[in-house]
Amino acid sequence: MPEATHHLKNSSDDTLLALYRKEGNLEVAGELYNRYMPLVYGVCLKYLKDREESRDAVMQLFEKLVTVLREHDIANFKSWLYVTARNHCLMQLRARKSRQQKEMPDFFMENELALHPEEAPETEANLSRLEKCIETLAAEQKQCVQLFYLKQLCYKEISQVTGFEDNRVKSYIQNGKRNLKICMEQHG
Structure with missing residues (x-):
C-alpha cells in the first residue's frame, strides 16, 4: 500500500474533509466516501426498496459530494452524509410519485x-x-x-x-x- 493511501486510511473524517477542501483531490473524497458507502447504500435501499436504484443513488450522491464538500463546512460528516442520502432518496420518491400521478388518470x-x-x-x-x-x-x-x-x-x-x-x-x-x-x- 503506497504511503499516501495508507495515510488517508488512517486519517480522521475531519482531517480528510479539511484536506479535500484545501486540495480538491478526488482520492481523498473517495476515501471518505468509501468509509460510509455501506451506510449510504443501506439508507438508499431502506427508502427506495430497489437494489439497482439504490446503487444509482449511491453514485449520484458521490458525484454530488465532490462538489458540496468543497463549498460547505461540515461538522459531523457521517451524520451529514446520512441526512444527505435520506433527503436525496426522499426527493427521488417524490419525483417518482409525481411521475406516477401524471401517468395515472x-x-x-x-x-x-x-x-x-x-x-x-x-x-x-x-x-x-x-x-x-x-x-x-x-x-x-x-x-x-x-x-x-x-x-x-x-x-x-x-x-x-x-x-x-x-x-x-x-x-x-x-x-x-x-x-x-x-x-x-x-x-x-
Whole structure:
C-alpha cells in the first residue's frame, strides 16, 4: 500500500474533509466516501426498496459530494452524509410519485384504489366498477375517454380518429372523467 493511501486510511473524517477542501483531490473524497458507502447504500435501499436504484443513488450522491464538500463546512460528516442520502432518496420518491400521478388518470387517484393497491380483491372490484361506469357514459365521452386514457392518444390524435373538433374532444374527456368519478362514488 503506497504511503499516501495508507495515510488517508488512517486519517480522521475531519482531517480528510479539511484536506479535500484545501486540495480538491478526488482520492481523498473517495476515501471518505468509501468509509460510509455501506451506510449510504443501506439508507438508499431502506427508502427506495430497489437494489439497482439504490446503487444509482449511491453514485449520484458521490458525484454530488465532490462538489458540496468543497463549498460547505461540515461538522459531523457521517451524520451529514446520512441526512444527505435520506433527503436525496426522499426527493427521488417524490419525483417518482409525481411521475406516477401524471401517468395515472385522475379518476383512479380520486378513489380508494390509490390508498391500498396491494389489496387485489378490492382492486378487482374497483376495476369492475370502473368498467361498468365507462359503459354508462355517453357514446362520445366513452370513445374519447377510452382513446385518451386507455390508448393514450393526445387530443389531436383523438380528433383525427373521431372527427370531433379539438375543443369537443377536451370537453368530452373532462365531462366523461367527471361522470366516471360520480359513478364510482355512487357505486362505491
